[in-house]
Amino acid sequence: xxxxxxxxxxxxxxxxxxxxxxxxxRGKSVVGxxxxxxxxxxAENPSATxxxxxxxxxxxxxxxxxxxxxxxxxxxxxxxxxxxxGYSYDREDVKAKDLANAYSQTMSTIFTQQMKPYExxxxxxxxGEEPGGxxxxxxxxxxxxxxxHDFVAIGGHAEDLTExxxxxxxxxxxxxxxxxxxxxxLSSAEDRQIEAESVEAGVLDRTRKQxxxxxxxxxxxxxxxxxx
Numbered sequence: 001x002x003x004x005x006x007x008x009x010x011x012x013x014x015x016x017x018x019x020x021x022x023x024x025x026r027g028k029s030v031v032g033x034x035x036x037x038x039x040x041x042x043a044e045n046p047s048a049t050x051x052x053x054x055x056x057x058x059x060x061x062x063x064x065x066x067x068x069x070x071x072x073x074x075x076x077x078x079x080x081x082x083x084x085x086g087y088s089y090d091r092e093d094v095k096a097k098d099l100a101n102a103y104s105q106t107m108s109t110i111f112t113q114q115m116k117p118y119e120x121x122x123x124x125x126x127x128g129e130e131p132g133g134x135x136x137x138x139x140x141x142x143x144x145x146x147x148x149h150d151f152v153a154i155g156g157h158a159e160d161l162t163e164x165x166x167x168x169x170x171x172x173x174x175x176x177x178x179x180x181x182x183x184x185x186l187s188s189a190e191d192r193q194i195e196a197e198s199v200e201a202g203v204l205d206r207t208r209k210q211x212x213x214x215x216x217x218x219x220x221x222x223x224x225x226x227x228x
Contacts, residue, residue: 016117020141023119024066028052029155030123031165031185032063032148034134035178038127038204038213042182043155044190045200053202055214057082057094059127061204065155066120066141074103074122091211096126100137100145108143117141121154127204127213131172157189164188175203176225179217183226196223 030043030052041053041063052071053063056078064071078099086094103122111117118141126135136148146152151169153161164185173181179201187194201217208215 013112016111017142020066020111020117020119024121024141025156027065027067027155029153029157029161029186029189030063030065031151031153031161031182032123032125032136033151033165033169033178033182034131034136034149034171035173035175035203036131037175038206039125039134039136040175040178040182040201040203041123041125042179042186042199042201044186044194044198046198051200053200053216055202055212056099056124057086058091058211059204059213060094060096060099061125061202061214063123063125063154064120065122067118070118071120071122074106074118074120077106078103078124096124096135096137100124100139103139104143104145106143107139107141111142123148123152123154125204127206129206153185153189160189161185176228179222179225196226199226 028044030041032041041061043052045052050068054075056062062075062078081102082094082099107118120141122139124137128134136152138146138148138152138154151165153165168181183194183199197219199222201222203215204213205215206213
């Protein structure tokens, strides 16, 4: 007969939490922030194809840190959920809050019921019609969810990034200023200069005429902003 040692629930949860934290700490950080025309998500990411920042739906974007295969699985699930809700009801019924709650439930279930928790943190953002109507949700590996304002940093250097952003953030930045200050904060947290070719950035721009407000900043545009 096999013997399974007893592990107190609180110790089991702590071990899973420590495991997830270590995995997330190995990944590159992401900053999400509000600027004059919407929301900016920006990260260090040398890969040109494995994106950390992506569109979910018309006015909603997603960013993840940690294990790529896991947050990519979550992203795809979010796209499918948004498509079903938009098709079944109306496109206006697809909300970042509902997606964030769905992610929270999924990640909580994985954390408590599966042997290995997801080694990820994610951001879900929705741009409002007016500057005060933006929404940013931060979902942690254990399903905890926070409603963020102005800016939020996730990943291995989240605390350092948060301190750097606190010292410089101002509401109403234009896009070039937001990109410059966010990259400066990322460089400060990493204690090295992050080059333009290693920066990934995407925006939800409320001024776009198209129904889909997400736009990925090109390498040329980022380089031009950082060199000015």
